[in-house]
Amino acid sequence: MADSFSLRNVLENFKSCLSDNKEVYVKYYISGWRELVSFMNSLGSVFSFISKDAVSKIQILENFLMGENGTHYLTVQSMVKYELDNELVDLTKRGSHPESGCRTLLRLHRALRWLQLFLESLRTSTEDSKTSVMCSEAYNASLAQHHPWIIRKAAGVAFCALPGRDAFFEVMNAGSHQEVITLLGEALPLISEVYQITEDLYAKNKLLDLP
Numbered sequence: 001m002a003d004s005f006s007l008r009n010v011l012e013n014f015k016s017c018l019s020d021n022k023e024v025y026v027k028y029y030i031s032g033w034r035e036l037v038s039f040m041n042s043l044g045s046v047f048s049f050i051s052k053d054a055v056s057k058i059q060i061l062e063n064f065l066m067g068e069n070g071t072h073y074l075t076v077q078s079m080v081k082y083e084l085d086n087e088l089v090d091l092t093k094r095g096s097h098p099e100s101g102c103r104t105l106l107r108l109h110r111a112l113r114w115l116q117l118f119l120e121s122l123r124t125s126t127e128d129s130k131t132s133v134m135c136s137e138a139y140n141a142s143l144a145q146h147h148p149w150i151i152r153k154a155a156g157v158a159f160c161a162l163p164g165r166d167a168f169f170e171v172m173n174a175g176s177h178q179e180v181i182t183l184l185g186e187a188l189p190l191i192s193e194v195y196q197i198t199e200d201l202y203a204k205n206k207l208l209d210l211p
């Protein structure tokens, strides 16, 4: 299991995500995802196909942020404005901008909804709740509708390999079960706010169905 992972680090990144005027910093958004991916990697190779996809999307965004136009990628708001103003987004079908920042972040944004639902389910779970069931219910209510059959099947198989609730709480590395639950209660409003701000921005700009 990952020694360095801590739910607190995830919380800190999502806390740092929002600027005073409620813009979402790309830097902390992808740092939050990096933490989560390191956690997922510690769960075994059955999750590799998921973490590879997440890492490649994180990397695309990091490359934009570190690139010559990086100042436009400081926040999700500035990225959307820059890419739309400069016609850098494939809006209806994939073409000359297959890996725009907007479409790449949208994939992680949809996964953030899964995370929100899964963590809420964990927070309110009881001793006999099953992580595989919680994970799969969260997935079916969010990401699944954007995935083809083959990915849904593979994800279902991976969920069955999740550790039980007690082991899961242990690897979150945030103290006793009660402390983990308290921390989840602090993290969830932050994650939800980042999710909602991004959702509203994408909806306003008609970007929620980018190919």
Ligand SMILES: CCCCCCCC/C=C\CCCCCCCC(=O)N[C@@H](COP(=O)(O)O)[C@H](O)/C=C/CCCCCCCCCCCCC
Pocket: 007, 010, 036, 037, 039, 040, 043, 047, 049, 050, 051, 053, 054, 107, 108, 110, 111, 114, 135, 139, 143, 146, 151, 155, 162, 172, 211
């Ligand atoms: C606080 C600790 C507890 C929670 C720990 C959660 C750790 C989760 C870490 C990462 C989650 C993975 C994020 C996955 C992003 C998927 C993005 C996506 O939808 N990609 C698909 C579409 O991309 P394009 O083809 O359009 O470029 C792509 O096809 C997906 C491929 C891989 C399969 C994705 C399955 C997603 C399942 C999400 C649940 C992860 C379960 C982990 C359980 C700990």
